[in-house]
Amino acid sequence: VSELALIDAIERRLRARGAGMVQGPGDDAAVVRSRALAVTSIDTVAEGVHFERSTHGPRDIGWKALAQALSDLAAMGADGGEAYVSLALPADLDDEAALELVDGMEELAALAEVAIAGGDVVRSPALVVSVAVTGWADDEAELVTRAGASPGELVGVTGELGGSAAGLLVLRARAARGAVPDARPAGCDPAVAAALVRRHLRPEPRLAAGRSLAAAGATAMIDLSDGLATDARHLARRSGVRLELSLSALPLAAGVEAVARAGGRDPAELAVTGGDDYELLFTAPARGRPALEGAAAAAGVPVTWLGHVAAGDGVVLAGEGGRPLEGLAGYEHQ
Numbered sequence: 001v002s003e004l005a006l007i008d009a010i011e012r013r014l015r016a017r018g019a020g021m022v023q024g025p026g027d028d029a030a031v032v033r034s035r036a037l038a039v040t041s042i043d044t045v046a047e048g049v050h051f052e053r054s055t056h057g058p059r060d061i062g063w064k065a066l067a068q069a070l071s072d073l074a075a076m077g078a079d080g081g082e083a084y085v086s087l088a089l090p091a092d093l094d095d096e097a098a099l100e101l102v103d104g105m106e107e108l109a110a111l112a113e114v115a116i117a118g119g120d121v122v123r124s125p126a127l128v129v130s131v132a133v134t135g136w137a138d139d140e141a142e143l144v145t146r147a148g149a150s151p152g153e154l155v156g157v158t159g160e161l162g163g164s165a166a167g168l169l170v171l172r173a174r175a176a177r178g179a180v181p182d183a184r185p186a187g188c189d190p191a192v193a194a195a196l197v198r199r200h201l202r203p204e205p206r207l208a209a210g211r212s213l214a215a216a217g218a219t220a221m222i223d224l225s226d227g228l229a230t231d232a233r234h235l236a237r238r239s240g241v242r243l244e245l246s247l248s249a250l251p252l253a254a255g256v257e258a259v260a261r262a263g264g265r266d267p268a269e270l271a272v273t274g275g276d277d278y279e280l281l282f283t284a285p286a287r288g289r290p291a292l293e294g295a296a297a298a299a300g301v302p303v304t305w306l307g308h309v310a311a312g313d314g315v316v317l318a319g320e321g322g323r324p325l326e327g328l329a330g331y332e333h334q
């Protein structure tokens with residue numbers, strides 16, 4: 001099939017969504033009705049760096065590429081808007097697989113209520129997917145950056161941690177055992193292992209929670225893409241503060257403990273260094289605690305308070321008995 005035919009088939013799979021789209025895919029450029037502030041981010045995933053085709057199917061790759069980009073909009077408190085996608089396709093990925101990748105992306109786009117408004121397809125030696133997303137806000141005050149944390153405030157996190165890293169361990173164990181579908185690390189229930197795998201392959205960006213937390217008074221926010229240890233450091237640096245967090249407070253996803261132990265890893269270490277959880281880490285004044293918990297609950301996610309903001313710099317991760325742990329760093333893709 002020619003490239004034009006493939007592009008045609010891709011466009012037929014995409015649905016317009018949202019009030020802002022004037023001209024979607026198929027013309028020379030997309031046309032979108034703007035709101036006051038455009039919030040833009042771009043993310044790229046590459047085979048061999050961010051995923052392997054032995055553990056990630058085409059649909060998973062499409063979903064994940066968009067999820068990662070949308071998670072950055074969630075961390076700003078923006079409304080989702082449009083996505084623009086560049087697909088670099090290797091010769092050994094057939095057109096059917098390319099269309100499945102688009103289907104995975106479109107599935108998440110529908111769930112997140114964003115529109116894939118344009119894109120590009122090229123041939124390439126490796127599979128690379130770039131997604132640029134634009135979110136919207138009406139006023140600067142609706143948005144939250146990484147830079148607003150002050151000493152004395154609380155540090156919270158949405159949802160559960162470590163699930164994605166544990167899911168990847170399960171996937172790798174399966175791949176190593178020749179893709180026996182129910183292969184899983186010892187000590188982990190099959191339904192729990194399946195949930196961990198889903199958590200890794202189909203992360204759901206916290207767009208609703210990001211908006212709610214921003215509106216409820218979060219002072220700084222970041223999404224957990226590289227792991228709590230690394231992303232907390234980014235927030236601390238941009239805010240010019242120190243974050244003091246307790247590892248005993250970590251909300252570990254079910255099964256993380258069993259999978260980590262089976263793989264010879266410490267569960268808390270796996271949860272803070274494992275990436276791809278796409279939860280939101282945020283700060284807020286202590287008096288805002290009920291409002292933030294309520295805002296997250298309204299968006300369908302729990303909040304766990306991990307510690308507080310102090311004067312200084314860096315991140316202290318205190319283990320059992322408050323003893324600080326050194327040398328924990330998140331996984332940085334390179």
Ligand SMILES: [Mg+2]
Pocket residue numbers: 071072075222223225
């Ligand atoms: Mg981010």
